[in-house]
Amino acid sequence: MPEPEICADDEMFFRRRGGVSLDLGTGALRLTIGSEVSFDTYFNLFNLGVWTVRTRLSGLALHLAGSGRVSVRLLRGSIINEPPEPDSDEQLDHDKTRLTRDQSVIHEAEYDLAEEGIEIPLAKLLGALDETGEVPAQTGLVHLHVAALEEGARLTAGAWLADASPEEPSIRLAMSVTSFRREAETAATARRVTAFIDAEGPQLGAQLDLIIVDNGQTLDLPPHPHLRLVPNRNLGGSGGFARGLAEARTGGHTHVLFCDDDAAFMVESLRRTIAFLRLARSTRAAVAGAMISAGAPWAMWENGATFNRVCRPQFLGTDLRHADEVGRMELSSARPKPHNFYGGWWYFAFPLSAVTHDPFPFFVRGDDISFSLANDFEISPINGVVSFQEDFSAKESPHTLYLDLRNHLHHHLVHPNLEIGPLGTASIAWRFIARSIVRMHYETAEAQLLAWHDLMKGPALFEDEIDMSARRKKISSLIEREEWRETAPLSSDAPPPRDPGPRWGKWYLALLNGHVVPFWSLLGRHATVPVRLRSAVWPIWRARQATFYDADGRKSYTVTHDKRRAWAIIWRSARATVRWLRNYSALREAHRAGYARLSRPDFWEKQFGEDSAKSVSHQMNSDKEST
Incomplete structure (x- = not known):
């Protein structure tokens, strides 16, 4: 049911007709006679393609609790006109012209609900005919x-239930949260997770422990037997999650769940994740939580993703309030995943036994992609397992785009399945830099050019700059115009310019949005762009100047057309290209050797240094005590 502090949109949980009311305090639904409620929703449907294919389900049943006489129908939606399997370069998104659903009733009966609950067996309805069920x-x-x-x-x-066989392996899950000076958000996560452990621990069929790696060393949390607070040197997300991984190994855990400190998710996600990992057919089974932007809490941002030259979020923009869109997404997302599929570290659970490479020291950005590509996980999204986070557009800056270009090039250098050669990788750098020039973000382009030069120094850069302190200072010195400043309130209601479409967009791109047009400073317009569209190119087409403002309209910055600076960056990028093409083979081999060395546990132990020996504030139970 909806949790108001996380997500309160009813239509993502249930759909009602007639007199149906929700008690937010208890999560109970009250129905007047003749009213109806349906659960064909992202948070409550049951995806057979995920659960029956990737887990062993015996004694499957539906549990319902309540009071009064009701009519219960179970409906099944299936695929007709199934599209062909995608290759690794293709978007896995649903195709509305080829992927459609067919609904059929598999069970219908009247029941008297009871507070202790009733169970409706489902195994035979779904074709289980042998004695195992x-x-x-x-x-x-x-x-x-x-x-x-x-x-x-x-x-x-209500719940979908299955029998846990005595032969199923026991699960001990370490939830690792990396935090850096987000005291309030991290404390709230700790409260919710420890309360969940206290309330449901014995019923989970698994032990759940919370490890909070404090990169800022500013947290002070109440003690709890299943909470460990670990002060850590600020080595970014990569170093924080590597530390959490090391703590899980010493704690005797079988699985690890990585979560961001600014991620907000319902604790039901933990229940579903543990159930999936306990019942999984594969010892390599992993769970990739989806992500929804807090700015549009009804729309999918990413339900897993693929990487090839760029990150391709799956099912971006799917409206989770609409049953047909949810159905198409879920039917399609249950299909097998290509080799370049990955899960974001806002919520990613995996077995320790399948880890052959620890996180690579990117600091932040790209570490989750690389981790999935380097380790042979069998990754599954699960409906309703989702994190609500700040929009990535709001986080974009010269610092983050430096890191983005660096990791994009690095993935193609070190992972053989992504080999695209010197020209292919150079085109990635050009696309990043050209996009920044077109958007008049010259300081960002300078930072991206720096990233390209840095990568050509070889893998030692990642070790020497593991805490990014020198590079952060260098990038900060480049920033003058692209820095948020307090401003007179700007209206967030003004409609942005219309997308000119691919036809006109190609012309604007070919002309570099006026950078090859004389007198553009006189011909161009002044664009005003909200932060949610900052990463898009089309809002600044035909602009000689653009003002970007935040969600409250109280902070902004303005960039201005500058041909001289643009062409200076283009010339330096051309020289970098020559150097890249000349040295590509040697760089590739050096980075591959460096990847093997820098993604080992012993490398990280050296980086933790004295912090790794510090006593923790909240010691979890020993293995003996936990048993």
């Missing part, structure tokens, strides 16, 4: 529909 692998979506047959019927709880 295991549901065979199949595709499709199952959802619940309830109609009230008497006044005041109540639905207080």
Whole structure:
């Protein structure tokens, strides 16, 4: 059910018709006679293609608790006109012209609900005919529909249940959160997770421990037997998660869950993740949590992603309030994943036994991509396992785009499956830099050019600059115009310019948005762009000047057309290209050797230094005590 502090949009959880009311305090639904509620939603449908194919499900049943007489229908949606399998370079997104759904009723009956709950067996309805009751692998979506047959019927709880076999391996999950000076957000996460452990620990069938790696060394949290607070040198997200991984190894954990300190997720995600890992068929099974931007909490931002030259978020923009869009996404996302599929570290759970490479010292940006590419995980998104986060556009800066270009080039250098040669990789750098020039973000372009030069220094750069202190100072010295400043409030209601479409966009791009047009400083317009569109190119087409403002309209910065600076950057990029092409083979071999060395546990132990020997503030139970 909705959690107001995380997500309160009813339509993402249930759909109602008639007199249906939700008690936010208890999560109970009250139905008047003749009213109906359906759970064909992102948070509550049951994806057979994920759960029956990738886990072993015996004794599958639907549990319902409440009071009053109701009509219960179970419906199944399946694929017709299934599209062909994608290759690794293709967007896995749903194709609305070829992927459609067919709905059928698999069960319908009347029940008297009880507070202790009733169970409706599902195994035979889904084709389990042998004595084990295991549901065979199949595709499709199952959802619940309830109609009230008497006044005041109540639905207080519901769950999809399966039997845990005694042969299933035990799970000990370490939830590792890396924090840097986000005291309030991290404390809130610690409260919610430890409360969940206290309330549900014995029923999880697994032990869950919380490890908070404090890169800022500013946290002070109440003690808890399942909480460990680890002061750590600020080595960025890479170093924080590497430290969490090391702590999990010494703690005897079988699985690790990486989470960002600014990620907000419902604790139900933990329950589903543990169930999936316990029942998984593969010892390499991993869970990639989806991400929703806090700026548009009804739309999918990324349900897993692929990487090839660029990051391709899957199902970006899917409206989670619409049953058809959710259905198409879930039917498609259950399909096998290509080799370049990865999960973001806002929520990523994986088995320690499958880890052959620890995080690479990128500091931040790209470490999650590289970790998935280097380790042979079998990654699955699960509906309802999702993190709500700040929009990535709001985080964009010369610093982050320096890191973005560096990791994009690095992935193609070190991972053989992504080999695209010297010209292919050079084109990535040109695309990044040209995009910044077109957007008149010359300081960002300078930072990206610096990233390219830095990568040509070889893998020693990542070791020498592991804390990014010198590079952060260097990039900061480049920033003058692209820095947020307090300003008179700008209206956030003014509509942005319309997208000119691909036809006109190609012309603007060919002309570098006026950088090859004389007198552009007189011909161009002044664009005003909200932060949510900052990463897009089209809002500044035909602009000689652009003002970008934040969500509140109280901070902004302005960039101005400058041909001389643009062409100076283009000339230096051309010289960098010659150097890159000349040295590409040697660079590739050096970075591959460096990757093997810098993604080892012993490398990270040296970086932790004295911090690795510090006593922790909150010691978790020993293995003996936990057992």
